[in-house]
Amino acid sequence: MTALGILYPGHSAEDDYPRIEQLLGSDIRLDVVHTDIGEDAHREDALREMGSAIRLAAGVDELRLAGADAVLWACTSGSFVYGWEGAHQQIRDLARTAGLPASSTSFAFVHAARELGVRRVAVGATYPEDVARLFADFLRAGGLEVTGVRSSGIATAAEVGTWGEEDVLTLARTADDTGAEAVLLPDTALHTAAHLPLLEKTLSKPVLTANQVTVWEGLRLADRRVNEPALGALFTRQPIVQA
Template sequence: MTALGFLYPGHFAEDDYPRIEQLLGSDIRVDLVHTDIGEDAHRVDALLERGSAGRLATGVQELRHAGAEAVVWACTSGSFVHGWDGAQEQVRTLAVAAGMPASSTSFAFVHAARELGVRRVAIGATYPEDVAQLFAQFLRSDGVDIVSVSSSGVITAAEAATWGEPELLALARNSDHPDAEALLLPDTALHTAAHIPALEKELGKPVLTANQVTVWEALRLADRRVNAPELGALFTREPIVQA
């Protein structure tokens, strides 16, 4: 049994995680601990506080008692808003507190793009424009070529959590770019686990979503590889060996 631990802010799209667990197989367990979200706002100051060391440390002990082998901070905006260096320090601090390998959803996107061998991506963000651009800047720190950034201007995670497949498909269509090798949807408040095949079929290319890459990142930390076609190209392709 491989036990994966996640710190998830608030209560928005957490039902993606048991859904993903069902698709991964019976020998993988997904343990989710909710952290205090503070103010529900896609605003830089609120996001910096959401990902503060004190808030993350609160849930770590519960994951340790559950026997988790790796932990991922399941919040994109609450990690990339700290910048590349700040997000690395956030993960290092989390790993020390947890006593296990750690990462965040922001780094999960970076590693997932490497896994698929894509360097040119489009971003379909729910966030306001300034926050969406911070995500693009974070990815550029790893050399990812951002060909387009779409911002929906959604202020709260609560609003993003109300979106269903029609809104997701509209976001994907409006955010895609012909030069993009993949589309990234970075909000963990979006329910995407049930809709990835439809999104990839619509665009004809890989679609990386926040909760999907978060679980994949935990599997990577635990040195597990799982074939799960219903979770999209990320869970079906062989890894690309970078030159």
């Protein structure tokens, strides 16, 4: 049994995780603990507070007692707002507190893109433009080329959580461009787990979404590989052999 501990801020699209767990099979468990979101605002100061060490540490004991093999901070904006080095420190602190391997959704996007062997990516962000630009900066610091950023200007995670399939498809379509090898949809408040096959069929390229890459990152930390086409190209490709 592989158990992944998911620290999820508030309540928006956490039902993506039991859906993914069901697809992965009976020997993988996703334990979700909700962290205190504080002020629900896609604003840099509020996002920094959401990802503070004190807020993350509050949920760690429950995950440790549940037998987690790795801990994931399931929040993109609450990690990349710290910048590349700051987000590394956030994860080092989380790993030290938990006594377990740890990562975040922001790093999961970079690692997933590397796994697929793609370098040029387009971003479809629910966030306001200034926050979306910070995510693009983070990706560039991770060695990716961002071909374009589409911002939806949504101010809260609660509103993002109400989006349905057509909203997600529209965001992906408008973000896509011919120069991108993959499209990235950050924001763990966005329901995407049920839409991955349709997204990739529509765009004819890999689509990486926040809750999808978070689970994949946890499996990577636990040294597990799972083939599940319903979760997109990320869960079907063979590992990239680095020269």
